[in-house]
Amino acid sequence: MEQYFYTETMTVMNADADFRSLLKPSALLRYVEQISTDHARAFGMDDQFFKERGVTFLVGKQALKFDRVPQRAETLTLTSRAQVSKHGSVKRITTLTDAEGKEVAMVDCRWIVASLAEGRILREPGWTVENFWNDTVEDELPLQLHKCKDGLTSAGEWTARYSQCDLNGHLNNAFYLDLVCDALPLEIVRKAPVTFASINYHREIPLGETVEVLYAPSADGWYVIGRHNGQTSFECYLELEK
Template sequence: MRGSWKDDYKISSDYTDFRAQCRLSSLLALMQRAADAHVDDMGVLWQEMKDSGMGWMLITLDIEFKRMPRILETVSIQTWNKGTKGVLWLRDYRVRDADGNLMIQSRSVWALVDVGKRKILRPSAFPYRLDVHAEESIGDVPDKVQVPPDVPLSEAYRMQVRYSGIDANGHLNNSRYADICLDALDEEELKLSLHNFRITYHNEARMGDDILVLRSDLSEGSIYFRGESTEGKPFFEACLVVGLQEKSSL
């Protein structure tokens, strides 16, 4: 068993955007792949969890960027389980280039859920052993994202959850929310460098759900987002921090 997992991934052309850089959603998908591989390596198989009626729910993700990977670049993604805090499970990530330089680091908060009842379970309900690598940490537990009450939001667009976004858990995959946010930006905003992305998932979006995507103006480098149903039920809140240049360090 391993307390930490690391694997290499090549940024193929279908992972990239119009700038020949890795899309944010592709990065989130690769991070999820690394976490899945780590859990699988510790003997916790997806099918066994499904048969037990259990699943993982991502609650909050906080990512810091020095730069995004580029087309055909090979990066290594390291991830480790930091243990639990109450009902929450903590997992960190680091992304490095081929020379070992740190490009991206991330903190995430997960919950174990009863898939049928859509109820959060205590860690003691988990029937498997997961190695803990608590001695290494990116930082404290990330705060939930909340759009400040004094930040006005306006409608960017509306969308309906369809086949292309649904995963094996029957809901919109967490990586696709990055596309939802970036699809709300204009071309000039998309040319800016990513410095930080934070997102909190409030309620799962399922096939056929309509999502009203709201965003703020770009102010002091930050853009806030909220996705909600036509009845006002929140699906997610997020914040994107951007700049004219890539960050010099993390």
């Protein structure tokens, strides 16, 4: 069955590249956040649409993988597909292809719909949009975290500053990967770029609030956890190029 999808092109900006002139993993998540918003707006789901219904979309978890990390100034084609809500979660798969049509990256993002008035997650959006949702989107990435309870090293505390927060007044979903990479020892991130990451957002970190970040080697990569007010804020597992 033919899939409904949305596509647009983006060019890797200087500010989105790291010291290797390669696309930062956090920037990849920002690109996906933008195409997701553009896709919704193209089908009439803009800010006013959600305001009238008293709901918002939140990211519960997401994962990314690079087959090849794109370079600065490279133009990429993003193709995004959304699946109907199942068990309270909307799966959105976004693939990135290069100028030759080869897939270089994929992001598997799981959205949830929340009622602003009731402060709870809704199992179904409560509306339908023709030619937007797919019954099934086959692709997916592993979302497991390879958790560690022992051997965690504290990387210190981070405060959610103005430049790191988004329109919701809390730490932006993409910025968490900057925080995670900054928390790892410098000799680790200098060796190789990130090729895979899975992150689970448990509790928002509001503007001005502080989170302690801890890390440990795990499986084939690193496990990173953030704690805020005595509770887990986020967990992340990432792997670097071998």
